[in-house]
Amino acid sequence: MRFNSISPQATSEVAxxxxxxxxxNSKATVLALSGDLGAGKTTLTKGFANALGIxxxxxxxxxxxxxxxxxxxxxxxxxxxxxxxxxxxxxHDLISIGFSDLIRDPSxxxxxxxxxxxxxxxxxxxxxxxINHIDIDTREIILRD
Ligand code: ADP
Ligand code: MG
Numbered sequence: 031m032r033f034n035s036i037s038p039q040a041t042s043e044v045a046x047x048x049x050x051x052x053x054x055n056s057k058a059t060v061l062a063l064s065g066d067l068g069a070g071k072t073t074l075t076k077g078f079a080n081a082l083g084i085x086x087x088x089x090x091x092x093x094x095x096x097x098x099x100x101x102x103x104x105x106x107x108x109x110x111x112x113x114x115x116x117x118x119x120x121x122h123d124l125i126s127i128g129f130s131d132l133i134r135d136p137s138x139x140x141x142x143x144x145x146x147x148x149x150x151x152x153x154x155x156x157x158x159x160x161i162n163h164i165d166i167d168t169r170e171i172i173l174r175d
């Protein structure tokens with residue numbers, strides 16, 4: 031799937047379209063968001079939070095590495111886990127903050143910015159999403175298998 035987004039709002043709306051395609055899984059659903067700084071990874075994550083009805087403000091968790099939000103109501107997912115791997119040295123850092131347990135829980139939707147940092151511990155079913163900066167307001171969002 032490929033989307034052309036002309037605004038941050040449009041990028042948020044792409045999240046709800048992606049969410050509609052997700053099916054129940056026996057483990058957590060992991061979305062790996064790739065793209066340069068300012069591409070729109072956090073903006074897309076806010077779109078997922080919004081589509082799930084999360085009212086908390088979702089910001090870049092760069093200084094916390096990981097933030098877990100509760101999803102209200104009984105949706106496909108009970109938690110949104112937002113990880114920003116930018117400052118991680120390697121995969122061990124993510125394991126040390128509980129990643130192994132998080133990926134075992136099918137009620138978690140896990141979104142990872144800068145997945146390249148931890149690629150060796152991502153499950154094979156990870157859905158890769160690439161965001162390309164086209165111009166100041168335009169982004170191309172591509173879902174890869
Ligand atoms: P990242 O997390 O990839 O570093 P952010 O989502 O934090 O990126 O920032 C994206 C920036 O680009 C924001 O300032 C946002 O307002 C701007 N922007 C402009 N057009 C778009 C668009 N179509 N989609 C997403 N962000 C956009
Ligand atoms: Mg970000």
